[in-house]
Amino acid sequence: xxxxxxxxxxxxxxxxxxxxxxxxxxxxxxxxxxxxxxxxxxxxxxxxxxxxxxxxxxxxxxxxxxxxxxxxxxxxxxxxxxxxxxxxxxxxxxxxxxxxxxxxxxxxxxxxxxxxxxxxxxxxxxxxxxxxxxxxxxxxxxxxxxxxxxxxxxxxxxxxxxxxxxxxxxxxxxxxxxxxxxxxxxxxxxxxxxxxxxxxxxxxxxxxxxxxxxxxxxxxxxxxxxxxxxxxxxxxxxxxxxxxxxxxxxxxxxxxxxxxxxxxxxxx
DNA sequence: ACTATCCCCTGACGGC
DNA sequence: TGCCGTCAGGGGATAG
Numbered sequence: 001x002x003x004x005x006x007x008x009x010x011x012x013x014x015x016x017x018x019x020x021x022x023x024x025x026x027x028x029x030x031x032x033x034x035x036x037x038x039x040x041x042x043x044x045x046x047x048x049x050x051x052x053x054x055x056x057x058x059x060x061x062x063x064x065x066x067x068x069x070x071x072x073x074x075x076x077x078x079x080x081x082x083x084x085x086x087x088x089x090x091x092x093x094x095x096x097x098x099x100x101x102x103x104x105x106x107x108x109x110x111x112x113x114x115x116x117x118x119x120x121x122x123x124x125x126x127x128x129x130x131x132x133x134x135x136x137x138x139x140x141x142x143x144x145x146x147x148x149x150x151x152x153x154x155x156x157x158x159x160x161x162x163x164x165x166x167x168x169x170x171x172x173x174x175x176x177x178x179x180x181x182x183x184x185x186x187x188x189x190x191x192x193x194x195x196x197x198x199x200x201x202x203x204x205x206x207x208x209x210x211x212x213x214x215x216x217x218x219x220x221x222x223x224x225x226x227x228x229x230x231x232x233x234x235x236x237x238x239x240x241x242x243x244x245x246x247x248x249x250x251x252x253x254x255x256x257x258x259x260x261x262x263x264x265x266x267x268x
Numbered sequence: 269a270c271t272a273t274c275c276c277c278t279g280a281c282g283g284c
Numbered sequence: 285t286g287c288c289g290t291c292a293g294g295g296g297a298t299a300g
Contacts, residue, residue, distance in 0.1 A: 170293085
């Protein structure tokens with residue numbers, strides 16, 4: 001499940017490879033990919049012949065900046081992978097590919113077709129959006145946003161309108177480090193507790209980036225290698241195991257249709 | 269403003 | 285062997 005650290009890992013890998021490359025040809029067999037009434041033809045007209053200036057990330061979105069007024073946004077959702085110079089003979093589930101000069105190809109592999117690709121005008125790439133990224137958001141903005149919500153803190157961390165980049169794995173991990181129970185209403189947390197969550201958020205995401213992300217089922221780096229966070233995770237998918245902090249048995253509950261894992265002893 | 273629920277899609281897995 | 289139900293989970297839509 002690509003979340004912020006996985007997107008960051010992909011961006012770091014791709015950035016030097018595709019900087020300055022020109023887009024020669026686009027291919028796709030999945031109309032749904034483009035959403036909002038767009039299609040491959042409409043996208044092609046605006047991209048073909050353009051140069052990719054840079055590769056960045058906002059939340060879980062991967063952003064290719066073109067040398068015109070557009071950015072190409074890619075969201076991998078749950079099973080999406082970007083493949084660099086993949087082998088056509090080996091891969092199933094390729095939904096989109098982009099030929100670049102120098103005989104290079106960037107392809108989207110996505111088993112469940114939940115991922116999407118959109119062209120977004122640079123003028124709509126607002127600071128407000130960038131400033132909600134989990135690694136950029138200020139403590140004041142984070143705290144003020146949580147103070148306004150009575151939703152459960154687990155859901156608040158997953159809500160991309162509040163903070164961008166956290167998914168189910170890292171929300172569990174962040175709350176474990178912060179010692180906060182996932183069911184707690186966001187607006188019931190005092191400044192001190194929000195500070196703990198804020199610090200844990202930065203710590204967990206940076207640690208996961210250093211490890212190259214979490215490979216559980218589908219996620220791989222564009223070179224096909226696995227990320228290294230999964231073995232060092234503290235709670236996610238550890239129901240019934242002992243908490244690394246205090247030895248209590250880790251519980252798993254459902255919150256809003258998603259699984260949440262936590263230590264019932266130190267997360268309060 | 270927020271909650272609850274469904275849907276999109278495919279593959280893995282357990283029960284029989 | 286294979287059929288069926290369930291689960292994985294981000295985000296959009298919709299009803300309440």
